[in-house]
Amino acid sequence: MVFEAVTLLDMILTQIDIQQILNMLFYIVFIVFIFYGQRIQMYVMLREVEGSLFKLKYIKDEGRKIAIETIREIGKPQLDPTTRVDRFLEYFTISPQSLDPAGVVWKLEHILDVRDARLKDEVKLMAPSADETQTNNLENTLEAAMALNYIYKVIRHYYLLGKKTLSLYIIMQLQMILPLVMREAEAYASALKAFAYGQPIGDGAGALVAAKLMRGYETRKIPKDCIAASVPIEGRTAFVVKAEGPGGNVGKIGDAIKTIIEENEGKIATIIMIDAAMKLEGEDVGEVAEGVGAAIGGPGVDQFKIEESILKHRIPINAVIIKEDIGDAVSPMRKEIFDAADKAIERVKQVILEKTKEGDKVIIAGVGNTIGIGQ
Amino acid sequence: MSKASSQTTKISSFVLMIIFVTLILSLTALVLALQAFGHDDVAAGYLFLIGFIGVALSTYVLLQTRRRILRLKIVTPSITTIIECKKCGFKSVREFQRGDYIFKEVEPCQKCSDKMLITAIYREVKEKEKEWYSF
Secondary structure, three states, X not given: OHHHHHHXXXXXXXXXXXXXXXXXXXXXXXXXXXHHHHHHHHHHHHHXXXXXXXXXXXXXXXXXXXXXXXXXXXXXXXOOOHHHHHXXXXXXXXXXXXXOOOOHXXXXXXHHHHHHHHHHHXXXXXXXXXXXXXXXXXXXXXXXXXXXXXXXXXXXXXXXXXXXXXXXXXXXXXXXXHHHHHHHHHHHHHHHHHHHHOOOEHHHHHHXXXXXXXXXXXXXXXXXXXXXXXXXXXXXXXXXXXXXXXXXXXXXXXXXXXXXXXXXXXXXOEEEEEEEEXXXXXXXXXXXXXXEOOOOOOOOHHXXXXXXXXXXHOOOEEEEEEEEOHHHHHOEOEHHHHHHHHHHHHHHHHHHHHHOOOOOEEEXXXXXXXXXXXX | OHHHHHHHHOOOHHXXXXXXXXXXXXXXXXXXXXXXXXXXXXXXXXXXXXXXXXXXXXXXXXXHHHHHHHHOOOOOOOEEEEEEEOOOOOXXXXXXXXXXXXXXXXXXXXXXXXXXXXXXXXXXXXXXXXXXXXX
């Protein structure tokens, strides 16, 4: 049988000139590419997006699984939390109308407060046995799962839209931004476990600096969800502020700074804000840099409040940042970032020495999520 | 949930079947080439070519599919907790445990029985290979 097959192949090969076949193949490929080149390219891109979508689906499902398991473990609910978690993952927030921008910050703040209260209530219903710290951590875990769910749905939407309309431009845009989207999704995936276990994350670098400065001094609660301590540094009085830990919490640093300024009737020599900031590719993780301005992220409400307060009293504002990328910001704190806290403290002291005189009052605000960081 | 997750990581049985059929056909072509070698060199050459291309392609696709599954795992980094005694300076390093947080007072010191404090919680990232660019 083997011999017959070889003879048959030999017969075919002797009758057809191989050069002719190759020429014919070349023309066929050439013509096919002239008419269908773009379509082939589109299918290749769609396939690439499909692969990433599979990964996103896996990450999203894992996120949901981790959230449910953590709620069951910590919250000890009597009913199965799955339905509530699924409902939570679909929550949305409508940003305020900004056609007339005057007063939009206060409207945004109100919407965010309502959202925060609503999410906290939901978490308390899902996990009745969780204490304050655990509730905050669970809220952060669910928010990370929510972000993953949203990313997956948006990418799936554009993938299906591109496939339906066969629009090269939709698919091309999607394929081009995918590496950045995947990076963000992977960062949220590693954040999930950090939030679930209450581990400090890279974003907490500013809070860590403040915690190190206020350690050993009497602390008091100030609005909202913040902690302040009066610390003597280089002959000055420093009001060190951070979000109240160790639960996942960013506090309202804007309100806290405003409160301290008002308590001291605006007699503040300078404000120093410490925060984690996005590094550029090529820069080292944990690099410390210094500048001016309100170093605070988020939707902008706190930055607006701080800028309003300092403008009213003409208070200079300085910023010390610890550089890291998006992945480091939401995943468990890297050693380089932890070590950078001491370098940042040195910079803060240097700024105090250079910009203020003995007896002055300064505000030092450690910005960021204080998960896993006490005070 | 776990069903959905396993569906994502599972390789389609149809794809697996195609890969293995191609692999078997390619190996057959190689065997045929070996047998034809000596009495029909041209046919043997073509069979070798087909066989090698087939084996290479199916192995590549199989490895790629396996790599995709490996890529889909969320890696949990190991987190270190450092506990220090402020009185005698005794330092203890252990794996992170749920409930740990920086500046938490924990079990008494083994040396002086004073309360110990968690002073650091971090993850160590292995030093990646040096970047090839010099700017």
